[in-house]
Amino acid sequence: MDEFELIDRLIEILGDNVRGPHILLGPGDDAALIETPPGSLVVASIDTLVGGVHFPLGAPADLIGFRSLGVSLSDLAAMGADPAYVLIALTLPDGSDRWIERFAHGVAAAASRFGVAIAGGNLARGPLNVGVSVHGHVARGEALTRAGARPNDLVCVSGQLGGAAAALSRADLSSPPALSALLAVSADDPLYPLRRYYLPEPRIELGRTLRGLATAAIDISDGLVADLGHLCAASAVAGEIDLEDVPVVAGVDRQLAATGGDDYELCFTIAPRDRERLPNSVTVVGRIGEGSGVVVRSRGQPLQLSRRGFSHFR
Amino acid sequence: MDEFELIDRLIEILGDNVRGPHILLGPGDDAALIETPPGSLVVASIDTLVGGVHFPLGAPADLIGFRSLGVSLSDLAAMGADPAYVLIALTLPDGSDRWIERFAHGVAAAASRFGVAIAGGNLARGPLNVGVSVHGHVARGEALTRAGARPNDLVCVSGQLGGAAAALSRADLSSPPALSALLAVSADDPLYPLRRYYLPEPRIELGRTLRGLATAAIDISDGLVADLGHLCAASAVAGEIDLEDVPVVAGVDRQLAATGGDDYELCFTIAPRDRERLPNSVTVVGRIGEGSGVVVRSRGQPLQLSRRGFSHFR
DSSP states (O other), X not given: OOHHHHHHHHHHHHGGGXXXXXXXXXXXXXXXXXXXXXXXXXXXXXXXXXXXXXXXXXXXXXXHHHHHHHHHHHHHHHTTOEEEEEEEEXXXXXXXXXXXXXXXXXXXXXXXXXXXXEEEEEEEXXXXXXXXXXXXXXXXXXXXXXXXXXXXXXXXXXXXXXXXXXHTTOTTTTSOOOHHXXXXXXXXXXXXXXHHHHSOOXXXXXXXXXXXXXXXXXXXXXXXXXXXXXXXXXXXXXXXXXXXXXXXXXXXXXXXXXXXXXXOOEEEEEXXXXXXXXXXXXEEEEEEESSSSEEEEETTEXXXXXXXXXXXXX | OOHHHHHHHHHHHHGXXXXXXXXXXXXXXXXEEEOOOTTEEEEEEEEEEEBTTTBXXXXXXXXXXXXXXXXXXXXXXXXXXXXXXXXXXXXXXXXXXXXXXXXXXXXXXXXXXXXXEEEEEEEEESSOEEEEEEEEXXXXXXXOOSOOOOTTXXXXXXXXXXXXXXXXXXXTTTSOOOHHHHHTOOTTSTTHHHHHXXXXXXXXXXXXXXXXXXXXXXXXXXXXXXXXXXXXXXXXXXXXXXXXGSOBOTTOOHHHHHHOOOOOOEEEXXXXXXXXXSOTTEEEEEEEESSSSEEEEETTEEOOOXXXXXXXXX
C-alpha cells in the first residue's frame, strides 16, 4: 500500500472513532473542523512517544497505540477537561502495513474507552515516533491548573503508584499479553505492572470531579516527587510528602513508587475542609507549606532520595 | 541545561509569540487554554518534518523551525482559516542547547510573520523529528474543503511552482544563507529556490479571500498533479491541466514544477463566472470535467508524466 492507501486503511480500522459529537469534518481533508461548545474553552496539549525511549522498539503496536492516547489524554484529565479529539502524527521506518494496522486497532480501543475522536493525523517515514495532540473542552473558569495551591492545602494522589516504573525492570516488558487480556489484568496479578505501563488510564472522571474542588492539579508523568515539584513551583509554595502514605501497587518499592514516572495518576491539592469530599480512590499523601521545593519524609525524618523523577537531557 | 531549564529557555526566546488574542493560558501547564471566537469553528491539522527525510540533517535549525511552521500553517490557508495557535512536539538526539535555541528563533520568526501563537509543546530525546499541530478559526459554513469542485470549474494555482523541488538538487541545500538574508531573496535571484524550500509562505491571506469564492481548495505539498488528484477524488470529478499555463519559478523545468512538492501554494477551483474576481497572484491552469483522475496536456496532447508527486511508503 502507498501512503494514501494506508491512510484510507487506517481510517477504515478507526471506524466510528473518527466521529464525535463536536467533529464536523474528520480525517481526509487538509484539516479537521471542530465546534467548541458555547461557554467552553479549548484545552490543548501535545505529547511524543519515541521508539526505544518511551517504549521498547519491539513492543506490540496496538499497545503503543493505546498507550500514546492514554498518556496524552492524562494531560486533559489534569486540567479537568472533557476529551474531544486527537490528532496523531505517526512516523515509522518503513511501510509495515501490519504494524500500522495493529497500531490503529490500539488507538481505536483507547479512543472508544476514553471517549475521544480521532479527527486527523499525518503519516511520515523515519525513526519510530508517535506524536499526539489532544484537545478537550472545559467551561470557562473551571479548568484546573498547576497554580493555585496554598499553604495548609492537602496533597492528594489518585490510585496506586509505581506500577509503570516496576514494569521497566521486567524481562517480559517487550512481550506482554495481548491487549484485551492485559486490559483484564487485576491489581493482584503479577502482570499488573505491565498493564500500568502499556495501558495507562487517564483519570478523566476524577478530573471532572475535581473542578471547583482542587486548588491545583498535575498528572504524574515524571514521578510524584518531580511533578509535585512542578505544581509547587507554579503555585509558589513548598510541598511535603509522607512516604509511608504514598499508595503503592502491590509488591513495588515505596521509594520507586514515589519517584518513578509513567503512572498517569493525578496529584492535586485541596483545602483541608474539603477532605471529606474526596472520592475513595484518592489518598492524602502530604501537605503544602510556605517556601519552595518538595521534602519527602519517612517516619518524620527528611529523606535523601536517590532519584527524583524523570528528565530528558540531563 | 536539563529538560525543564531548556523549556524555560525556549519560552524565553519565543517571548511575545507564546501570547495571542485567544490564548488564556500558554506553555508551562499540563495543557493550554484557548477560546474560540463565537460563531467560529476550530480548524485543526498536524504535520511532521523528519530529519534526513523532510530536510537535510545538517540544515540550520532556525530554517527548520521556520519551515515547520510554514508547512503546517499551509493546511489552515487551504481551509480559509485564520491561524490561532500551534503546539510543537520536538524530538532531538541530544541536549544540543544551541540547536534548540536556534530552532526557537526560527519558530519565533515564522510565528511573528504569520500571526500565530505558540501555545504549547513537548521536548523529547530521539532521532530528529518536528511535529506541529496547527489550529485556526473560521466562521461556521465558510471553511474551504477539497470537496465541492464541479464540472466546468476553472483550476487555479497561486504564485509560482517548482522552486522547492529545484532546491532539492542544489549542492548548497545544506548551506543556505542566514534566515534574514534568505527572507530578503527575490524571485529573480539564483538563491530563490532555497528560499522557497526553507521559508514557505502559507497563503493565509489568499485563503481568506477565497471564502465564498473557491468551490474547493487544497495546498500543494505533494505536487500540483497529485494534489489536484486529491481534490478531484474528494469532489468526485476529473481534472485537466495545461502544462504551458502552469506558473513556474524562473529557470525551473515545467514538468518538475507541475509534479514537484513542497511549494505550499494553493490549488483551488472556481466557477467560470468568478474568473474576474481572482487576485493577480493567481493563474488559471486548467478545468474540471466529469469522471475521475487528472490529465496533463502539453500543446493539447495528453502527457505521460515520469513523476506524479510525492508519496511515502511506495
